[in-house]
Amino acid sequence: xxxxxxxxxxxxxxxxxxxxxxxxxxxxxxxxxxxxxxxxxxxxxxxxxxxxxxxxxxxxxxxxxxxxxxxxxxxxxxxxxxxxxxxxxxxxxxxxxxxxxxxxxxxxxxxxxxxxxxxxxxxxxxxxxxxxxxxxxxxxxxxxxxxxxxxxxxxxxxxxxxxxxxxxxxxxxxxxxxxxxxxxxxxxxxxxxxxxxxxxxxxxxxxxxxxxxxxxxxxxxxxxxxxxxxxxxxxxxxxxxxxxxxxxxxxxxxxxxxxxxxxxxxxxxxxxxxxxxxxxxxxxxxxxxxxxxxxxxxxxxxxxxxxxxxxxxxxxxxxxxxxxxxxxxxxxxxxxxxxxxxxxxxxxxxxxxx
Amino acid sequence: xxxxxxxxxxxxxxxxxxxxxxxxxxxxxxxxxxxxxxxxxxxxxxxxxxxxxxxxxxxxxxxxxxxxxxxxxxxxxxxxxxxxxxxxxxxxxxxxxxxxxxxxxxxxxxxxxxxxxxxxxxxxxxxxxxxxxxxxxxxxxxxxxxxxxxxxxxxxxxxxxxxxxxxxxxxxxxxxxxxxxxxxxxxxxxxxxxxxxxxxxxxxxxxxxxxxxxxxxxxxxxxxxxxxxxxxxxxxxxxxxxxxxxxxxxxxxxxxxxxxxxxxxxxxxxxxxxxxxxxxxxxxxxxxxxxxxxxxxxxxxxxxxxxxxxxxxxxxxxxxxxxxxxxxx
Numbered sequence: 001x002x003x004x005x006x007x008x009x010x011x012x013x014x015x016x017x018x019x020x021x022x023x024x025x026x027x028x029x030x031x032x033x034x035x036x037x038x039x040x041x042x043x044x045x046x047x048x049x050x051x052x053x054x055x056x057x058x059x060x061x062x063x064x065x066x067x068x069x070x071x072x073x074x075x076x077x078x079x080x081x082x083x084x085x086x087x088x089x090x091x092x093x094x095x096x097x098x099x100x101x102x103x104x105x106x107x108x109x110x111x112x113x114x115x116x117x118x119x120x121x122x123x124x125x126x127x128x129x130x131x132x133x134x135x136x137x138x139x140x141x142x143x144x145x146x147x148x149x150x151x152x153x154x155x156x157x158x159x160x161x162x163x164x165x166x167x168x169x170x171x172x173x174x175x176x177x178x179x180x181x182x183x184x185x186x187x188x189x190x191x192x193x194x195x196x197x198x199x200x201x202x203x204x205x206x207x208x209x210x211x212x213x214x215x216x217x218x219x220x221x222x223x224x225x226x227x228x229x230x231x232x233x234x235x236x237x238x239x240x241x242x243x244x245x246x247x248x249x250x251x252x253x254x255x256x257x258x259x260x261x262x263x264x265x266x267x268x269x270x271x272x273x274x275x276x277x278x279x280x281x282x283x284x285x286x287x288x289x290x291x292x293x294x295x296x297x298x299x300x301x302x303x304x305x306x307x308x309x310x311x312x313x314x315x316x317x318x319x320x321x322x323x324x325x326x327x328x329x330x331x332x333x334x335x336x337x338x339x340x341x342x343x344x345x346x347x348x349x350x351x352x353x354x
Numbered sequence: 355x356x357x358x359x360x361x362x363x364x365x366x367x368x369x370x371x372x373x374x375x376x377x378x379x380x381x382x383x384x385x386x387x388x389x390x391x392x393x394x395x396x397x398x399x400x401x402x403x404x405x406x407x408x409x410x411x412x413x414x415x416x417x418x419x420x421x422x423x424x425x426x427x428x429x430x431x432x433x434x435x436x437x438x439x440x441x442x443x444x445x446x447x448x449x450x451x452x453x454x455x456x457x458x459x460x461x462x463x464x465x466x467x468x469x470x471x472x473x474x475x476x477x478x479x480x481x482x483x484x485x486x487x488x489x490x491x492x493x494x495x496x497x498x499x500x501x502x503x504x505x506x507x508x509x510x511x512x513x514x515x516x517x518x519x520x521x522x523x524x525x526x527x528x529x530x531x532x533x534x535x536x537x538x539x540x541x542x543x544x545x546x547x548x549x550x551x552x553x554x555x556x557x558x559x560x561x562x563x564x565x566x567x568x569x570x571x572x573x574x575x576x577x578x579x580x581x582x583x584x585x586x587x588x589x590x591x592x593x594x595x596x597x598x599x600x601x602x603x604x605x606x607x608x609x610x611x612x613x614x615x616x617x618x619x620x621x622x623x624x625x626x627x628x629x630x631x632x633x634x635x636x637x638x639x640x641x642x643x644x645x646x647x648x649x650x651x652x653x654x655x656x657x658x659x660x661x662x663x664x665x666x667x668x669x670x671x672x673x674x675x676x677x678x679x680x681x682x683x
Contacts, residue, residue: 052574073580085571089593098589099579146579 002063002076002153002186003028004049010057011044011210018044020210021058026203029184031177035197036207037233043158045207046190050079050156063153078147079156083163084139086131086146092118093127096145117145120179137168144179155180157189161196173199194234198222206230228348231277231341237305240283242276242313243345251276251342257311258290261337265353273345278335280305283317289334292317294327306331420650427644438651448652451623451630454542456659458631459610462549466606467599469550470557475591477558478565488559495555503619506548510534510620538628541621545629548616553609557602564598565591604667608660632656 004026011019019041026032034042047053049060051072059066067075086095093114094101100110118124121141131139140160147155157176161169177200180187191197197204198218206213206221206229213233214226225231231239242253242260246268250259253276260276268274281303292308292315299305304323307316308331317333325331342351387393421438425431442448477488494502509516511534518531534544568591576586614633617623623630623638630638632652640649 050574050578052577072578077578079575079578081571081575083569083571085569085575087572087575087590098576098581102580102585146575150579 004154004186004188005061005064006045006049006058007061008058009045009048009055009060011041011048011053012056018210019048019056022207022210022212024205024212024215026186026188029186031180031187031189031200031202032205033189033191033197033201033203034205034207035191035194035233036213038192039209040207041210042190042192042205042207046079046156046158046188049075049154049188050077051075076153077156078150078152078154079158080140080143080147080160082159084131084143084160086139086142088131091128091130092123092134092142092145095131095142096149098146099150113149114145117148120148120182121145136164137172140164140172141175144176148179148183153186155185155187157187159191160189161191162193169196176200195236198234204234206233208233224350224352225277225341226350228275228277228343231343235279237280237316237318239277239279239341240313240315241343242315244274244276244313245345246270246272246274246342253311253313255312257313260290260335261340263337263340263342263352266342266351267353268342268351274351275343275345275348277341277343278339280316280318282336282339283315283319283333284336285319285321286332286334289332291330291332293330294325297323297325297327299323417650418654420646421654422651423647425646425650427641427646431647434647438648439655441648442651442655447627447630448635450627451632451635451652452655454629455611455632455656457542458546458549458613459607462546462553462610463603463607465546465550466553466557466610467603470554471561473554473558474561474565475587477562488562491558492555494552495559499552499615500619502552503548503616506544506551506616507535507620510544512536535621536625538625541625541629545617545620548620549610549613552616553606557606560598560602561595564595564602567598568594600667604664607663607667611660611663612656 004024006022006024006026009019009022010017022041022045024032034045036042044053048055049062051067051070055068059068061067062075062077087098090098096114096117097110100113105113114127115124118127121144123138123141123145126134126138126142131142134142143160160176161172164172173196176189189196189200201218203215204218204221205215208229214221214230216224221230221234225234225239228241232241242251244251244253246252246262246266247259247270249262251262251274252259260278262268262276290310292306292310294306294308296307297304298307303318303320305316305318306323306325307314309315315333323331343349344351381389420431422433422435423431424434424437473491477484477491481487508514512531515531515534517534518528521528522531533540535541572590572594573586576590581589612633613631614637617629617631618634618637621629623634627635632655636649636652636656638649639645639652643649
């Protein structure tokens with residue numbers, strides 16, 4: 001187990017800069033999720049930590065040791081790949097024992113380690129199977145087993161669940177989290193799925209275009225997104241973000257329509273361009289609220305998502321109560337001003353206090 | 355959130371829908387016939403089967419029949435049983451051809467696969483002008499065999515050989531020109547060299563295709579598992595390449611064993627029959643020599659070798675256990 005420090009790390013492919021100076025501190029035993037849209041550089045960063053990509057600038061240290069020039073096998077890390085990268089010509093047992101075999105470990109040590117990992121992951125019955133004969137979830141577990149047997153200081157996961165179906169993904173999510181709680185190994189996990197990030201992480205690093213947008217605990221990012229990008233990325237359904245201006249102590253969206261109440265801690269001057277944000281689940285039905293012409297109703301069972309237009313603005317609400325309104329009718333809603341967000345019109349930075 | 359623009363909602367300014375419906379069409383007899391599975395099977399198989407019968411089964415059957423007759427050109431023969439094979443048994447030229455065929459096949463195949471695999475591994479790396487290099491490497495395979503054979507004939511010529519010229523006149527490593535095709539062993543190795551040159555592209559390109567099916571993430575996983583580059587080759591590349599290697603090896607052995615053009619164009623089996631392959635000897639005896647029966651017998655004696663080679667690759671190298679079982683991906 002170890003800390004991982006990422007100091008001003010940069011990556012260029014030719015003249016194209018992929019990462020523009022990334023700083024992340026990862027504490028011992030922490031579960032950190034790197035999340036962002038495709039092309040944000042999160043996988044590249046992970047591969048640089050693994051040693052599969054070289055580091056164009058800055059420093060990566062694992063357990064206090066700078067590993068920029070340490071070959072991958074000596075970094076004391078284990079990685080689970082998106083496509084699992086199981087050796088197709090080896091049985092589950094040999095797949096897991098491969099690293100020990102290369103290190104010429106004694107046979108009984110190998111057998112013990114493989115048995116232990118197989119027990120942790122529930123793979124005992126499958127040790128003599130080949131990867132082709134396994135289901136997606138089982139392959140995923142073998143890939144984790146291959147990582148576990150090495151007792152690495154850091155686990156790296158590169159979008160490990162994206163090849164699984166939705167139900168299995170939820171199950172494996174829980175298994176990985178449970179595994180982390182048992183092994184307490186520092187874990188860096190890359191995903192583009194913000195739900196995975198929210199549910200698994202101790203700490204989320206939101207990345208976008210080679211920059212770190214915000215680092216924080218899941219609920220911190222949810223409650224106080226630092227900028228428009230994080231606000232729109234974290235949370236599902238996505239936050240409503242309305243462009244407009246601050247006018248007369250309220251927010252006036254572009255395209256006309258009713259004004260929206262500013263959050264009490266907003267620090268905005270009169271006439272300033274801003275983006276007004278509120279989460280669909282923080283919208284409530286209110287008789288004298290803002291009228292919204294319903295354009296779409298999506299019941300999910302536990303809640304109902306309603307999309308509509310309030311003047312020039314498109315808004316979405318998620319309501320726990322059943323909605324009887326139909327498309328074309330008008331409902332009246334009001335966001336909770338204390339839970340609303342205001343962002344700078346140009347920089348996109350948060351304007352709420354604290 | 356809806357994606358519509360703030361202007362009119364979607365679908366308001368559409369032109370009115372027509373009430374056109376796809377009409378029911380009564381199919382003619384031809385359309386019905388072409389939909390019939392039985393008819394299609396017969397119609398599609400007949401040309402292929404016909405071609406196979408006329409150009410493969412009939413000549414093969416005729417060849418085997420001729421091997422058991424004493425047919426000469428211009429004179430129909432009678433069935434003589436194993437007489438042709440008996441006389442071959444005591445024929446040292448025939449055994450010389452068997453020896454050289456096995457030698458030629460073995461040495462050329464080993465060299466072709468060694469060099470071909472090496473080339474494929476090189477081309478699989480990130481080299482500049484990769485596609486251009488691949489195209490260049492395919493060239494020897496594209497040139498008609500007889501053309502390249504004539505080129506080699508010149509290169510191996512006793513007087514005008516460019517190889518001798520370089521060794522003697524440019525580098526000064528030798529005093530005399532080499533008589534490539536005039537002495538048995540020189541001629542044998544020269545032909546092997548020509549065959550290797552011609553055969554490498556097929557091996558290299560096929561193995562390169564095999565190499566490219568191996569996922570790069572396997573190498574990355576092996577790198578993290580601590581495998582050196584030699585271990586990555588022996589533990590990952592070699593076993594994963596084995597299935598395609600087996601197929602390519604089988605084809606290569608079959609093509610080399612039955613080779614005719616190169617040898618016939620360069621040496622015609624000489625000097626003193628030292629470079630006769632079984633195929634060239636069969637032709638030599640059967641057509642210029644007129645002894646169709648004996649020529650056919652030599653050709654037929656290649657069959658056991660070919661079956662052996664095929665069985666070997668089929669059983670020893672074919673589908674591995676790890677390839678079996680259904681794929682889930």
